[in-house]
Amino acid sequence: MAxxxxxxxxxxxxxxxxxxxxxxxxxxxxxxGMSVYLTARTSAQAEALAGALSAKGWVHPLSVDIxxxxxxxxxxxxxxxxxxxxxxxxxxxxxxSAYGETAAEVDLAAAQSVLDVTLFGTWRxxxxxxxxxxxxxxxxxxxxxxxxxSHGDPAFGLTTGNQMGxxxxxxxxxxxxxxxxxxxxxxxxxxxxNAVCPGFTATFEGGLDMGARPPAxxxxxxxxxxxxxxxxxxxGFFRDGAPLAx
Numbered sequence: 001m002a003x004x005x006x007x008x009x010x011x012x013x014x015x016x017x018x019x020x021x022x023x024x025x026x027x028x029x030x031x032x033g034m035s036v037y038l039t040a041r042t043s044a045q046a047e048a049l050a051g052a053l054s055a056k057g058w059v060h061p062l063s064v065d066i067x068x069x070x071x072x073x074x075x076x077x078x079x080x081x082x083x084x085x086x087x088x089x090x091x092x093x094x095x096x097s098a099y100g101e102t103a104a105e106v107d108l109a110a111a112q113s114v115l116d117v118t119l120f121g122t123w124r125x126x127x128x129x130x131x132x133x134x135x136x137x138x139x140x141x142x143x144x145x146x147x148x149x150s151h152g153d154p155a156f157g158l159t160t161g162n163q164m165g166x167x168x169x170x171x172x173x174x175x176x177x178x179x180x181x182x183x184x185x186x187x188x189x190x191x192x193x194n195a196v197c198p199g200f201t202a203t204f205e206g207g208l209d210m211g212a213r214p215p216a217x218x219x220x221x222x223x224x225x226x227x228x229x230x231x232x233x234x235x236g237f238f239r240d241g242a243p244l245a246x
């Protein structure tokens with residue numbers, strides 16, 4: 001399996017801690033033989049996390065705030081000079097909102113900050129990295145979404161009584177819409193773009209006791225979408241490789 005993906009270059013955003021989903025994604029990609037750019041908000045974070053994974057393969061730390069246009073473009077310039085292409089972009093970075101936050105009473109400045117990262121930051125990453133992804137013979141973008149942005153998810157969806165913060169849910173629903181629009185625009189290229197919900201994941205203390213699954217388990221569905229074959233789907237929304245209701 002590692003030989004199959006050797007030579008592929010991936011970038012993962014939002015890798016903040018060794019117990020997080022982004023870290024698990026990077027580890028999974030490295031074990032499949034890929035070169036990985038691990039990005040975090042600060043250089044210290046990125047370097048520490050990349051160092052912990054260095055024994056598993058080629059991993060390069062980058063400090064990237066996806067809401068900062070200059071930092072995103074500098075990352076793209078480095079990748080272009082080093083590799084001339086990008087095969088996989090995994091947009092994992094997001095900003096959460098307070099549990100129980102309501103649409104009627106939310107501080108709109110706070111809501112805007114969530115959308116600035118989760119929606120517009122991801123949009124920025126896609127725009128800036130697409131020229132590099134088009135240089136790949138199998139470009140893949142995976143937007144890490146959530147059932148909270150789904151109308152059909154029975155546990156966490158928009159039409160349930162779930163207390164996930166409204167601005168977080170709205171940002172993920174908008175991210176799903178962006179995924180479809182971008183994917184349809186790229187149908188004539190080798191780039192496939194999908195949204196993936198990782199499921200209820202233990203990225204917080206006590207998560208396993210609440211029934212959340214380990215990040216390594218949730219990462220599998222994201223890696224699946226990142227390594228789709230030429231006849232694989234695009235413009236879809238998935239969890240664990242199965243379609244998820246919009």
